[in-house]
Amino acid sequence: MRFQTNFLREREQQTRRAGTALSVVLVVLVLIFLANIVMYFTYRDRAGEASKQEALLENQIRQYEQEVKAGPDRAFLARFKGEVAFANSLILRKSFSWTSLLGRIEKAVPKGISVTKIAPDFKTIEGKEEEEVVMLSGTARSLEALTGLIINLEDSVHFREVFLLNQSLRDDKSGRELIAFDIRMQYLPGGEEGGE
Numbered sequence: 001m002r003f004q005t006n007f008l009r010e011r012e013q014q015t016r017r018a019g020t021a022l023s024v025v026l027v028v029l030v031l032i033f034l035a036n037i038v039m040y041f042t043y044r045d046r047a048g049e050a051s052k053q054e055a056l057l058e059n060q061i062r063q064y065e066q067e068v069k070a071g072p073d074r075a076f077l078a079r080f081k082g083e084v085a086f087a088n089s090l091i092l093r094k095s096f097s098w099t100s101l102l103g104r105i106e107k108a109v110p111k112g113i114s115v116t117k118i119a120p121d122f123k124t125i126e127g128k129e130e131e132e133v134v135m136l137s138g139t140a141r142s143l144e145a146l147t148g149l150i151i152n153l154e155d156s157v158h159f160r161e162v163f164l165l166n167q168s169l170r171d172d173k174s175g176r177e178l179i180a181f182d183i184r185m186q187y188l189p190g191g192e193e194g195g196e
Contacts, residue, residue, distance in 0.1 A: 100189060101134065108152035108159070112145030114138050120187070134159075134187045139170075139178040146179055153185055161186045 101118070109115060117137035140146035146167070153159045166182040 097189065101187060104156065104158045104187075105136070108149065108156055110145055110148040110152060112141035113149050114140075132187045132189070134185055136183040136185065137181065139172075139180050141176070141178060143179060146181055150183070153183070158188050159185045160188065 101120070105115065105118065115136060115138040117135070119135040119137075121133040121135060140149070146164075150162055150164060153162045162183060162185040164181060165184050166180075168180050170178055170180050172178050
């Protein structure tokens with residue numbers, strides 16, 4: 001028996017295998033090339049966005065540097081000071097004890113006095129420790145009663161700088177003559193109790 005080999009066929013098969021392998025390698029290389037192109041454009045767009053953001057940040061940094069060199073903004077400082085004053089005013093209003101004030105005024109009011117209005121002025125407190133200005137309005141049946149009120153307020157350790165701002169005569173419903181008055185005084189909530 002003779003063994004015959006057909007080298008042509010074997011060579012053809014090797015060529016086909018090599019061609020198939022080269023085709024696969026070529027397809028893989030083309031796919032890698034296309035992927036690189038897609039990644040290039042993607043990263044180029046991202047790099048463009050990053051450079052735009054970098055330019056914006058550099059502009060902001062330049063603006064901040066100019067603001068720091070120029071010094072504090074006067075309008076901002078004035079607004080800030082106003083907001084602080086408003087916050088302090090709210091704190092004082094919340095901490096204000098009406099019952100203490102009313103009790104202390106009640107002790108000072110003699111017979112013949114009717115109090116119609118009590119108004120603490122929270123705007124005048126700035127810079128004064130535990131001092132508050134209070135406006136007191138009312139009517140007195142006589143000049144002696146009004147004088148007694150002012151003396152009692154001045155003698156109290158809780159009030160000082162008591163000023164009669166206004167007084168006028170008026171008639172009540174029954175035709176009696178009354179003295180309408182307005183008093184301004186400083187209220188010291190923390191005054192010593194023993195001095196009264």
